[in-house]
Amino acid sequence: MPELLSDTTVLILTAICAYLLGSVPFGVVTTRLMGLGDLRRIGSGNIGATNVLRTGNKPAALATLLLDGGKGAVAVLLARALVGAEDAAQVAGLAAFLGHLYPVWLGFKGGKGVATFLGTMIALAWPVGLACCATWLVAVLVTRISSVGALMAAGLAPLWLFVFDHGRLLALTAIFTLLIYFRHAANLARLKAGTEPKIGQKSAPGPG
Numbered sequence: 001m002p003e004l005l006s007d008t009t010v011l012i013l014t015a016i017c018a019y020l021l022g023s024v025p026f027g028v029v030t031t032r033l034m035g036l037g038d039l040r041r042i043g044s045g046n047i048g049a050t051n052v053l054r055t056g057n058k059p060a061a062l063a064t065l066l067l068d069g070g071k072g073a074v075a076v077l078l079a080r081a082l083v084g085a086e087d088a089a090q091v092a093g094l095a096a097f098l099g100h101l102y103p104v105w106l107g108f109k110g111g112k113g114v115a116t117f118l119g120t121m122i123a124l125a126w127p128v129g130l131a132c133c134a135t136w137l138v139a140v141l142v143t144r145i146s147s148v149g150a151l152m153a154a155g156l157a158p159l160w161l162f163v164f165d166h167g168r169l170l171a172l173t174a175i176f177t178l179l180i181y182f183r184h185a186a187n188l189a190r191l192k193a194g195t196e197p198k199i200g201q202k203s204a205p206g207p208g
Contacts, residue, residue, distance in 0.1 A: 004087050004091075005085065005087055006083055006085045006087050006088050010083055010088065011087065011088060011091050014079050014083060014088050014091055014092050014095070015091050015092070015094075015095040016095070017075075017092075018075035018079065018091070018092035018093070018095035018096040018099065019095040019096065019098060019099040019104075020099065020104070021071050021074065021075050021096055021099065022071055022072065022075060022095060022096030022097060022098065022099025022100045022103070022116060023099035023100070023102075023103035023104050023105055023106075023110075024071060024099075024103070024105070025047050025103055025105060025106055025110065025111075026063070026064050026067035026068050026071070027039050027046075027047040027048055027049065027051065027052050027064040027068070027111065028040065028047055028106070030052065030060050030063050030064050030067070031052060031055060031057075031060060031064075034057060034059075034060050036052075036055045036057055036060060037055075039051060039052060039055075040106075042054060042055055043055075046111055046112065047106070047110060047111045048064065048068065048111040048112055048114065048115065049061045049062070049064040049065035049068065049115055050146040050199075052064045053199070064115075065115050068100065068111070068115035068116050068119070069115040069116060069118050069119030069122075070119055071096055071099075071100070071116060071119070072093060072096045072097060072100070072115075072116040072117065072118075072119035072120035072123065073119040073120060073122055073123035074123075075092040075093060075095065075096035075120070075123075076089045076090075076092050076093045076096075076120055076123035076124055077089075077123050078092070079091070079092035079093075080092075080123075086168075089123075089124060090124065090169070090172050093120040093123070093124055093172065094172060094175065094176075096116060096120060097113055097116050097117060097120055097176060097179070100113050100116040101113050101179060101183060111183075112150065112180065112183040112184060113176070113179060113180055113183060114136070114149075114150040114153070114154070114180065117132075117153075117154065117176050117180060118132055118133050118136065118153065120176075121157065121173075121176075124166075124169055124172075125161075125164065125166040125169060127160075127164040127166075128157070128160045128161055128164050128166050128169070131156075131160040131163070131164070132153045132154075132156070132157050132160060133153070135149075135152050135153045135156050135160075136149040136150065136152065136153035137149070139152040139153070140199070143198075144198040144199050145191075145196055145197075145198050145199070146199055147184055147187035147188075147190075147191065147196060148191070148196075150180060150184060150187075151180070151181065151184060151187075151188070154176060154177045154180040154181065155177060155181075157173050157176065157177055158170060158173055158174065158177065161173060
């Protein structure tokens with residue numbers, strides 16, 4: 001994280017607002033609005049776009065992906081515009097990400113944060129964010145496994161920081177990466193066992 005130079009009260013308010021925005025479970029909202037049922041009772045039970053795709057509704061999955069990514073980006077851009085400081089932008093990005101992982105509206109049981117991570121990175125440093133998106137896309141196209149794309153995008157994010165000279169984001173990105181790997185612990189175990197389902201296949205049991 002950068003040196004926190006902005007007013008402490010302002011940063012706290014920024015974090016609270018960004019967290020509440022990040023907590024909006026767009027996957028759950030989208031599936032309900034489109035009459036697809038309770039997403040938490042579908043497939044893996046995860047609230048992200050990959051699980052929405054298991055409903056067979058691609059527009060719903062795309063909407064969830066864009067909205068989950070957008071809330072991270074919006075949190076960063078609003079903080080940057082209203083506070084006018086990079087520390088506030090990074091605090092907002094982290095708070096929105098934590099909101100998606102641990103949303104107050106769902107009893108702190110949220111998603112794995114990949115889309116929100118990508119949207120946040122695009123807003124913080126768009127070349128790095130786009131490189132992470134490209135990493136995710138290539139990994140998914142090659143393996144047809146969503147979790148591999150997520151893990152590769154998060155794992156290579158620190159490399160892209162140095163390639164594009166955005167080392168100031170290293171601490172924040174390290175937190176993102178560690179949390180994404182933590183949230184994908186079950187996926188990592190299935191990948192090791194060779195049982196992780198590919199996109200389009202029936203989800204494996206559990207929260208992944």
